[in-house]
Amino acid sequence: NGQKMESAITALMTVAYAFDGLPNLKFRISGFTTGDLTEEVLIKDYTEPVNIQKIRSLYAYNGNCDGINLLAAVKRLAKHPTKKRLIVIISDGQPAYTDGIDHTAKVVRLAKRLGINVIGIGIPGCTIKAFENIYPNRMYFEETSQINVGLANIILDTVNKPKNQQRLVRRRWEE
Numbered sequence: 001n002g003q004k005m006e007s008a009i010t011a012l013m014t015v016a017y018a019f020d021g022l023p024n025l026k027f028r029i030s031g032f033t034t035g036d037l038t039e040e041v042l043i044k045d046y047t048e049p050v051n052i053q054k055i056r057s058l059y060a061y062n063g064n065c066d067g068i069n070l071l072a073a074v075k076r077l078a079k080h081p082t083k084k085r086l087i088v089i090i091s092d093g094q095p096a097y098t099d100g101i102d103h104t105a106k107v108v109r110l111a112k113r114l115g116i117n118v119i120g121i122g123i124p125g126c127t128i129k130a131f132e133n134i135y136p137n138r139m140y141f142e143e144t145s146q147i148n149v150g151l152a153n154i155i156l157d158t159v160n161k162p163k164n165q166q167r168l169v170r171r172r173w174e175e
C-alpha cells in the first residue's frame with residue numbers, strides 16, 4: 001500500500017514504456033492478487049497496446065505470493081516459442097507466505113534452467129536481504145526518482161542493444 005504501491009506502479013510504467021518502444025519485441029504485463037485465491041490480473045497481452053489506465057488502477061490487496069505467481073509466469077513463458085525470454089519482477093522482497101523467500105528463490109533458479117532470465121526490481125521499502133537471497137540478477141532502487149533511467153538501462157542491456165544504437169519510440173499513451 002501507499003508509497004510501495006506508488007513505486008511499483010512507477011516501475012511498471014517505466015518497463016511498459018521501455019518495452020513498448022523497442023521494435024519487434026512482444027511482451028505481456030500481468031500482476032497477481034492474493035487473497036483466498038491467487039489470481040492473475042492481465043494488464044497487457046502480447047498483441048494489445050499498453051493501457052496506462054489499467055496500470056494506474058492497480059492496487060494492493062492482502063499480501064503477495066511471489067514464488068507461486070512467478071511459477072505460473074515461468075510455466076506460461078516456458079511454452080512460448082522465442083529465443084530470448086525475460087521476466088521482470090517488481091517486488092518489495094517480502095513474499096507473504098511460509099517459506100516464501102526460499103520458494104521464490106527456487107522458482108528463480110528453475111526459470112534459469114529453462115532459459116528464462118529473471119530480473120528482480122526492488123522498490124523503496126524493500127527488504128534488501130530477502131531480496132538479495134531471491135534474485136541473483138537484481139537492481140534495488142532506494143528512491144522512486146531513480147527508477148525511470150535505471151530500468152531503461154537494464155532493459156536495453158538485457159535485450160543486448162547498445163544504448164547509443166537504440167532509440168526508444170514514444171507512444172501515444174506516454175504522458
